[in-house]
Amino acid sequence: MTKTIKVTEEFSDRLTNRNQLQGDGKKNAEDFRKKYLSFLDSPDEWVKTAIEENSPAIIFDFSEVKKIGPSFANEAFAYFTKYEGATPKAIMLRISFINISIVQKEIIEIELESGYSGYSK
């Protein structure tokens, strides 16, 4: 059965920091990705069969999530665009979002379409 993560309860209701260097560095996207999405951090997870057979791999429940920043969305989700086969559509298939607002979903899609930008300071 696909695991559902209640983001507000299990992580935070404000998803803004990319990593420890941004903002107060707490509850950042790097930690989020390592905590919930590390199993997708492999080229094997983005081959066609894996996408077709194991989707969605995880569901994020965005109830009560007040904000998601572009940096957070980029680091947490667009990070996977570095893998061949991890197209925006494939990522949205493998990672499912429920109770997410239209604006929040658009923010994530914008980041998936623009690709992983990384960060340096």
Place this chain on the structure above:
Amino acid sequence: MKKITEYILIIVLLVMIVNAYYLPFYATSIQSNKDIFDIISKLIGSATSIIAIIIGYYYYTNRKNADKEEAKKRQTKNRVSEILIYLNEYDKNITEILYKCCKDDTDLSLRRTTSERLWDNIECMLSLDEILFAVEGNELKKILSVHSYVEKNVLIMSAEHASIRDADMTDVISDYKTRMNISRKQCFAKIE
């Protein structure tokens, strides 16, 4: 009002049905040309009133729907105008960062925080039903893209005041302006 119109319509239809039922009896008791004209004028009178009521009823309901649509459009335009006010204020803050109008790190930090707060307001307003009703997915993306660029740009949102060089800003200014114009155009398109 709608109910009353429906009741009147039903009553008139009933009268019409009763008239039609008694038509053969009128016909058998026709005594002269005057009677025929009486029957015809009664039938025409009833038919005309029914048609008038039906037209009136449809005019009334359509007008009501049109008024509702108009009110919704007006509300959307007002909301988008408010978004534009926030967007202009946001643009002013970012432009000041881009053109190094900040005195020091504290001033720079204040402008960054203000820009973030202004954008929060824009996002809140974009989430309202009357905006989502009028704005399609792609249009929404175009409005949101400007902040995607700003928030991820190290020079605009993270670099220290002393480390920002004019030469580094040239491309950033150009990219930002392009995105801001797209975002603004999308908003203007909704209030025309």
